[in-house]
Amino acid sequence: MHNYQTELRQFIVENFLFGREDKPLSNSDSLLEFEIIDSTGVMELVSFIEQKYQLELRDEELIPENLDSIDRLVRFIAQKVNV
Amino acid sequence: MCGIAGILNFKAGSVDPALLRKMIDIIRHRGPDDLGFHLQANVGLAHARLSIIDLAGGHQPMHNGDKSLWVTFNGEIFNYVEVREQLIRRGYRFSTLSDTEVILHAYAEFGEHCVHEFNGQWAFAIWDNKSHKLFLSRDRLGVRPLFYRVTPETFTFASEIKSLLALPGVPRELDLIALDQIFTFWFPIPPRTAFKEIKELPPGQSLTVEEGVVTTKHYWSPHFEPPQNHVREQDYADELRDLLLDATRLRLRSDVPVGAYLSGGLDSTLITALIRQCTGVRLKTFSIRFDDPEFDESPYQQEVVRFLETEHREVRCTHADIGRIFPDVIWHAEKPVLRTAPAPMFLLSKLVRERDYKVVLTGEGSDEIFGGYDIYKEAKIRRFWGVRPDSRVRPLLLKRLYPYFPNLQQQSVAYLQAFFHARPQDLLSPFFSHLPRWELTSRLKIFFSEAVRAETRSYDAYADLKALLPRAYPGWDLLFQAQFLEAGYLLPAYILSSQGDRMAMAHSVEGRFPFLDPRVVDFAAGLPATLKMKVLNEKYLLKLCAKELVPPRVRKRPKQPYRAPEGKSFFHDRQPDYVDELLSPASIRSGGIFHTDVVGKLVQKFRDGRAIGVKDNMALTGIISTQLILNQYIQNFGRRYTDA
Numbered sequence: 001m002h003n004y005q006t007e008l009r010q011f012i013v014e015n016f017l018f019g020r021e022d023k024p025l026s027n028s029d030s031l032l033e034f035e036i037i038d039s040t041g042v043m044e045l046v047s048f049i050e051q052k053y054q055l056e057l058r059d060e061e062l063i064p065e066n067l068d069s070i071d072r073l074v075r076f077i078a079q080k081v082n083v
Numbered sequence: 084m085c086g087i088a089g090i091l092n093f094k095a096g097s098v099d100p101a102l103l104r105k106m107i108d109i110i111r112h113r114g115p116d117d118l119g120f121h122l123q124a125n126v127g128l129a130h131a132r133l134s135i136i137d138l139a140g141g142h143q144p145m146h147n148g149d150k151s152l153w154v155t156f157n158g159e160i161f162n163y164v165e166v167r168e169q170l171i172r173r174g175y176r177f178s179t180l181s182d183t184e185v186i187l188h189a190y191a192e193f194g195e196h197c198v199h200e201f202n203g204q205w206a207f208a209i210w211d212n213k214s215h216k217l218f219l220s221r222d223r224l225g226v227r228p229l230f231y232r233v234t235p236e237t238f239t240f241a242s243e244i245k246s247l248l249a250l251p252g253v254p255r256e257l258d259l260i261a262l263d264q265i266f267t268f269w270f271p272i273p274p275r276t277a278f279k280e281i282k283e284l285p286p287g288q289s290l291t292v293e294e295g296v297v298t299t300k301h302y303w304s305p306h307f308e309p310p311q312n313h314v315r316e317q318d319y320a321d322e323l324r325d326l327l328l329d330a331t332r333l334r335l336r337s338d339v340p341v342g343a344y345l346s347g348g349l350d351s352t353l354i355t356a357l358i359r360q361c362t363g364v365r366l367k368t369f370s371i372r373f374d375d376p377e378f379d380e381s382p383y384q385q386e387v388v389r390f391l392e393t394e395h396r397e398v399r400c401t402h403a404d405i406g407r408i409f410p411d412v413i414w415h416a417e418k419p420v421l422r423t424a425p426a427p428m429f430l431l432s433k434l435v436r437e438r439d440y441k442v443v444l445t446g447e448g449s450d451e452i453f454g455g456y457d458i459y460k461e462a463k464i465r466r467f468w469g470v471r472p473d474s475r476v477r478p479l480l481l482k483r484l485y486p487y488f489p490n491l492q493q494q495s496v497a498y499l500q501a502f503f504h505a506r507p508q509d510l511l512s513p514f515f516s517h518l519p520r521w522e523l524t525s526r527l528k529i530f531f532s533e534a535v536r537a538e539t540r541s542y543d544a545y546a547d548l549k550a551l552l553p554r555a556y557p558g559w560d561l562l563f564q565a566q567f568l569e570a571g572y573l574l575p576a577y578i579l580s581s582q583g584d585r586m587a588m589a590h591s592v593e594g595r596f597p598f599l600d601p602r603v604v605d606f607a608a609g610l611p612a613t614l615k616m617k618v619l620n621e622k623y624l625l626k627l628c629a630k631e632l633v634p635p636r637v638r639k640r641p642k643q644p645y646r647a648p649e650g651k652s653f654f655h656d657r658q659p660d661y662v663d664e665l666l667s668p669a670s671i672r673s674g675g676i677f678h679t680d681v682v683g684k685l686v687q688k689f690r691d692g693r694a695i696g697v698k699d700n701m702a703l704t705g706i707i708s709t710q711l712i713l714n715q716y717i718q719n720f721g722r723r724y725t726d727a
Contacts (some may be wrong), residue, residue, distance in 0.1 A: 040696025
């Protein structure tokens with residue numbers, strides 16, 4: 001059983017914040033609003049999810065509703081895995 | 084084109100010639116052809132000459148007939164022939180054919196207002212023996228550099244910062260506020276430079292030192308005022324072509340052969356075509372060719388070479404080349420940079436010099452004044468969408484932006500909307516056009532050390548820049564505001580400096596820019612915004628003007644901004660030794676500017692091949708260039724890593 005939340009948090013903090021959290025990132029914080037992610041960041045995030053969880057993400061799924069916080073990511077990935 | 088330096092002691096006591104010598108020796112690359120000094124009592128002027136006009140008679144520092152005025156001058160007064168005639172009519176006698184002597188007599192006649200008579204690119208200092216006044220001036224758009232330092236005892240000035248830092252007793256310290264500005268705007272806001280206590284004379288300003296008091300004065304700044312009367316497009320295009328032809332003709336005045344840079348884009352092709360109209364001689368052109376197809380424009384360059392029948396030379400630029408020469412590039416740039424784009428320009432000027440050329444015309448300045456940059460288009464779309472934020476159709480236009488960035492093209496519209504936001508408060512900002520770029524750049528401050536963050540935490544770079552905006556700025560069209568930020572700041576501080584003067588002069592090459600002729604700049608500033616960008620068609624009028632002169636495929640090609648490879652230049656199989664040295668935890672820690680662990684994670688991302696984005700690449704270039712500044716200027720002044 002994957003601990004999506006921990007794995008995603010670790011990836012986001014290491015890869016986009018380079019380990020520097022000025023204030024702890026909460027699970028519901030928007031990655032866009034907190035300027036954590038940019039256009040390349042979305043691609044990096046998608047590549048990570050596809051490789052780590054052996055999923056294929058369709059273009060129409062690449063929207064903030066699915067990817068813009070740890071909570072949303074966990075929900076989205078769990079759904080995809082279960083399908 | 085030359086290097087200048089000088090010392091004025093406020094108190095009695097003669098200038099030490101050894102100090103003057105030290106200042107000029109370190110910038111001999113700017114003027115390898117001749118060396119001159121003038122010393123009298125408390126004043127010393129020095130000059131390193133790159134001979135271009137009046138090869139035999141232009142020795143400097145130069146004096147007027149009664150030796151009441153002495154000048155040391157870097158640059159060209161392109162209309163010196165016309166100003167000279169005007170001065171002869173007023174009774175002045177000339178003993179040389181140089182533009183330098185024109186400056187002396189023009190100053191004698193018009194005083195500080197002489198600069199209004201000049202069409203050129205200059206940085207000069209005049210010592211006035213009668214009024215015991217030192218007068219410094221820099222051209223309107225900041226083509227030629229000029230730096231100074233004031234203490235209670237002395238005023239010193241020079242073409243490059245290294246001349247000032249070479250003097251004993253000058254603190255060699257990074258200015259952390261300047262660093263914050265660079266990691267926001269890409270440039271320090273003049274007069275601030277990357278170094279504490281060293282100031283830059285901003286473009287379009289003059290400076291006087293009289294009785295120990297230093298005063299600066301604006302004599303010109305970009306001003307946008309579109310016409311009230313309707314003029315036909317074609318009439319504008321015809322007028323522009325005539326102006327550009329004359330601007331090019333003036334810039335061909337030289338007693339040595341003149342070549343041209345050719346990028347394969349509209350601007351340099353048009354200038355090359357105009358040169359061809361002015362001269363019967365087969366023109367020599369020079370280009371950069373990238374191995375990486377993402378950056379290479381050589382197919383367009385070859386098309387122009389065939390069309391305009393130039394004698395062409397190109398330099399091949401690889402990732403490894405950029406990494407290899409980067410320390411030299413930063414030694415000459417004298418400030419941290421966030422892009423490696425200056426590096427290929429360094430190789431290009433080397434090629435020019437090896438071919439025994441020392442003057443080139445280029446298409447620089449066109450994007451700023453005629454509306455060529457993508458950031459103008461981006462701002463237009465953002466505002467169009469921002470006034471109807473609920474529109475589903477308007478944000479689709481964001482897809483039209485940056486076709487050369489594949490990551491961006493793959494984004495959903497929802498994400499594009501998030502990246503190119505136009506929040507209600509943004510619409511009110513004087514920096515609306517530049518907010519996405521500056522916000523992205525500011526995120527690089529995550530790499531700063533705790534000490535630097537503590538020092539800069541309460542600093543507001545936007546407020547400092549806002550305080551310098553002209554009074555009329557809020558009433559200008561959005562495009563004009565964006566143009567002002569580009570032409571007034573990024574152009575002199577980065578394009579003409581880090582990418583321009585410094586890279587060319589590193590190999591004793593002078594760049595000349597017809598688009599920056601003041602008549603052309605004023606003409607462009609007086610155009611309606613719709614003639615610069617018609618809907619989303621950039622440089623509309625310039626394209627119309629170029630219709631008969633430039634091959635259609637070049638005129639109609641999608642805009643490709645000049646860029647160079649970044650991360651790959653520093654991390655590869657045979658990467659230069661300095662990369663590991665400068666990025667090592669010990670080096671980062673001793674530099675004190677960046678956070679060791681945070682930088683370590685970025686470096687690991689590059690080593691793993693996971694860093695692909697603009698932000699990561701800018702961060703890496705910014706960190707390496709800052710470390711190079713620390714290492715070559717502060718910790719070990721004069722240390723050089725390469726001999727490119």
